[in-house]
Amino acid sequence: MSEAYDVVVIGAGNAAMSAAMSAHQEGASVVVLEKAPKEFRGGNTRFAGGLFRVSFQNREQIDSVVAHNGNADEVNMPVYTHDDFYNDVQRVAGGQSDEELLRFMVENSLDAVQWMSDIGINLGYNKLSALKKDAEGRTDVPKGGPVRSIHDGIGLSDDWFDVVDKAGIPVLYDTMALDFVRAEDGKITGVLVRGPEGERVIDAKATVVANGGFSSSPAMRTAYLGQDWCTVKVRGTRYNTGEILNAAIARGAEAFGDWAGCHATPIDLDAPLYGDLKLTDKTNRLSYPFSVMVNLNGERFVDEGEDIKFNTYAKTGRAILNQPFGVAFQIFDQKNVPYFEPRYSTGVPVEADTLEELANGIAERFKPLEFNVEACLKTLEDYNKAVVADKEFIPDVKDGNATQGLALEKTNWALKLDEPPYLCFAAACGLTFTFGGVKTNLEAEIIDINGKPIEGLWGAGECQGGFFYNNYPAGSGLTRGSVFGRVAGRNAAKFAQRNV
Template structure:
């Protein structure tokens, strides 16, 4: 039996999927994680759900935990979400810079990847979201529980972990590859790059996205700075995707500069995705987006950039009447929240031009009626009113390594680099201008599985 050694650089969900997959096939696996053990998990630990194709509610029922299976009505109302519809959604909003063949192959294997996750013990629960188009299932316990389960499985399988170990360079060696940090190095037959994007590197962000992004809050962890990917590019790996693109969302104005992996409750409380229930204006009282142009999980990931482009780099979300009761607790506890009995009260509190909010609601209601958008009606302007400031939250960058459909990293001539794979946010060409909510975890799972399998074929 071949004794293959594999290095996984990055302990997010994609990396852990690759590690478990490679280990189950007999490889000796070491995971290098930049964070200390107490802060392991990466951005994956802060997520909530995964977008996947399914044929009917019976299939959804399979993914539920035992407690949720007692009430099949919880998922009976979910409409099918076919692979064809998934692909249309993904390509329809992502722009021209995506690798269509790679995206199509990810969706094609989405059901297989989901069944693999279920077989190793992951569970889901019906969503609690009230928004139109919400994904029908959430991860049971969110991303934190998902990652805890991944690490538990990996430890039982005997996978080695090297925490607080930021790999800095990667170079070819006689055995395959040498990964190094300073003067310390180790050799492996195969390596999987799963170290995320470069969003935590302020210099790189300013260079790629522009100086306006300086100081933007990170929705996730501070460890994804692109160091490993730069080392791989230096030895000839090709770049892919939109290097000026990113996942950036409406986010709490009073949020800290970054999150820690254990802060899933705080991370979810800081999301400001309820904008389809109201209006969003800049400090001049002007709407700058159509809040209901599509369901929220197909628009939210591009709105952070739109907010950043507004005067002062902030916006105002305003809600009225019964819609206020639908807002999650993070909204109500926000330090910038203002309540009012009239829109004029909110205009005065936030220094907006008089009647600007009245005009914003009137325009939004007219759009909803003429374009048959779901959402606002004339009843949506009944008091009371609630307004709060929102900012841009940067999640991850879209540019990355070029891979083929088997997760092999390619060189600038389009040839695979033997023994070198990538998965997760380190891969470019998956998203370009926008992002369908939950798609990143599916891409990470599929490419992680392929990378783990590929590692066992290098000898």
């Protein structure tokens, strides 16, 4: 049994749906292949926070994007230029991001979210990440993250399926792409799939790979990220297991980017092994810049205040994984509570009226892990003595309130822990997505090991390597998926129309 379309899109997350709609707008017949059953559809997008990092020259441009879902009088929004966006990514990546791909993503970010808004994706101002309001009650939207999908990743995913359904694009559920069909001249002419009716070939003039990386493959995680990642918790879908990524490489695609790197955040220690559709990203524990964070030995292991959470959260999960048993404890006093992310409401903290009671409470709650109470109390005592706090506390920018005299200083938001009751949230590492992928060009064509496009094959989203290294600034992943998904779909459709 076989069937034919102009464009086959592998995947059903944000990048894939961007590709499907873009190809449809060019007049192509399109089908979407979703490996997951319908109740688990949407890939990692469904588990995302829904934040888009977007560069813009004036706030009216963002007001236009969120016109149906926001009141401009309710927010303050700093301008975020192309250079701001580009430099933020390169800074956290150590200058390793592919310059052309990154610049293209940055310069097309605003157009991509405007297009999404125009076709029916509900986007609003990013109020969830805001930490304070001005005297008139306007919310300060974080610089670089002005736009968030309504109802987070679930809302974004549901919107995409609604848009695709209204366009008449079929989605085949429980349908796993196994391999590509390749003609004698090297052109990709279809996809071998396995679905409810068994294996079959879907013929396609053009194919878009947009089904993520290998975050849910223990074997690939162990091979590329390291042994410690074999049993790590996964924040997102259990269906991103890398088969079609491997198939592309087997067909000659160049492996590209940081295959030893990934996006990994602090999440609740009791979070499930894979993403939970009821909790989605609500297990995140991202208010650590305002905490003192210690391991089982009672020792600090990162500068909690190195930068705003948007620029450190994706590497902090890895830092936690490197600790004994991959566990960390975020300790707060009441001064910090107003700056908690709403996600903390899903956790059950240890609470006490003194630091000594708190440390003993941690040891009792997590008794099998043998928490070092004495060392923790010494760490907290030394920290409190080292706090200077001679500047205004500003929660949403680096405020320079630092410790002095510690072997590992806290460089921002360092306030004494002295206002009980004290709270502790236990955290683990949660893997979101992997950074390694295949090489693509600015047309989203997948490039082979000889530097030439593989005819008939495009890539978008997490399968694209070369963007993120070691770390990641929040909101860049969804933006990449939208920008390059749109490009991939458009170019795949045009290719199909030329090859009637």
